[in-house]
Amino acid sequence: MSETIDEATTTATDPKPTAKRLTRGQLVLRRFLRNKAAVVGLAIIVFLVLLAIIGPSTLPWTYDFKDTSAYYSAPDSRHWFGTTQSGGDVLALTVRGLGKSLIIGFTVAIIQTSLAAIIGSSAAYIGGWYEKAWLWVIDLMLVLPSFFLIAIVTTGGPKGPNAWMLLVVLLAAFGWQLSARVVRSLSLSVREREYVTAARFMGLSTPRLLLRHIIPNIASMLIVDVCLGVGYAILGEAGLSYFGFGVQAPDTSLGTMIAEGAQSTTIAPWIFLTPAFLLVLLVMCVNAVGDGLRDALDPGSMSGGRA
């Protein structure tokens, strides 16, 4: 309240208004920066991404090198985070796994949110049997435990260095349903707006109308969905890899590393603790950024404080 009075008085006395008008982007940025957990989370994610990109070329060891003079060696100056049973450097392996988890997490999240946006908004806009059919497909896909279905396909499917791409497709294919439902219910209210009717009567084609007028209006939900989706996808991939249904050896991911380390927690806890710590840290940061974005993008949010 005092803000508006201040602004009113300054504009009244000053010929040039000093209070700057903020664009929506600036406003969101300000509100986001006010959330300390989200800012710290973002900083850590940036650090982890840089580590995953630069790490493999700058670290003293590579992930597939076996140091035959050091099996199960504890963390020391030679191997900062110790070695595995076969003499692999834990840090190099973890960084490699981190990279894989990040790639899989982000691609899965982007693909599944795009699917959810297209399917959810088109179902809401077109309606009729098309909407009914999609809702039915969503129900159908939610019935069965996706973990086992993905495991069936990856066990019987192609193997090789690019098999993780199949994993991305599968994780995305089983991850869009709940978001699509939310997108649909949000789009239902956007559909009734005047500008959508106006656009339709001007003869805009349905795909164009969805992309130009409906999806941009639910963008804030989609951004948050991508962010939280990254966390789910990383955990999903790690879970599958933990049982050997995800990323296959000789390649590694955080889940594979954790499964390997879990077998020797009593004699070599560092093999388990390093990737486990990194996985939890990564998911916590992604979730914190997602929460921060949600609060920053939501105009009615209480936690944003003053605009």
Add this chain to the structure above:
Amino acid sequence: MGRYLLRRLLNYVVLLFIAVSLAWLLAQTQLHPRMLFELRNPPLDPNAVESLLRSANVNENVPLLDRYLNWLYRGWPRADGSITGGIFRWTQEGFFGIPGFAFDWGTSVQGGGSVNEEISRRIWVSFRLVTAGWILGTIIGVGLGAWTATRQYRISDRVVTAFALLLVATPSYVTGEVAKMLATWANQKLGFQFFLFLGERSTGTLPDYPFAELIDRLQHMLIPTIVLTLLGMAGLSRLQRGLMLDALHSDFVRTARAKGLRENKAVMKHALRTALIPTGTYFAFQAAALFTGATFTERIFSFHGMGMYGVDTISKQEINGVVAVTAFGGLCYLVGAMLADVMVAILDPRVRLS
């Protein structure tokens, strides 16, 4: 209301049937049980392999439609040619001992054991593993969520929130492994094995004191139950806190306070009761996710339940076993969904009266 629920039930049964059929199709086309025979050394007689695969109804030389019909109705032709299985085969014994569908999920290729025997034993293992943790997790989660909501932004709220956020981001296998490491460390400090965490009970002979077997089982249950409780309570306390905050800021609670109701009573009777309604739905759905979600816990603590059966059968390319596990998962989901529908129907006057 009865008609509404009946319609929902019918819808769910159709949905489950189609979903399980699709899972069957996926398993039949993606898994190759023949591969395991080809790896055998010395190699098996090709004719024997053929008939083994045929009797388990997983032979890819039999047309897919024939296999599907066998799976559904005609039953698995055993080596002697007698028809014994089939999901919708009508028998006098049925599945529960009364005349009805046999719900025979077939046999495994390796070893030829009945899938039904295997799952009927494992369902109870899963049940024993998850029940205590599920109930405790729900009660503690709801309690913590509601309590922290009344203390928003105080130290206790911040501590619980931070702890819950940590647990939500931690996958169950990390929580389980860390719990195991802590238990091992505690056992070393204590000087004897107080925390037992491998399997459901000890394999050797037990010491001779009253209720030795019961105490042994409880010792084995302790760590898994703590882990499952933590996992269940983390998500639920976040959910309940949000719901409770909404309820506490609503007009009817303020009115109740303004009319002179003590805070305690306003919180318990007006806010908590409203905030519990959506939790009920969540609780019902969680019951469904429990059995398959506990796969990691089963693996870590060596419980041979349904989840591990799913993982083992997929690794061994046992099509019939995998399909049975996915069907069980689907059934759990639908029971949860149905429970949620019943709860909504009871609690929501708009549904109840229509």
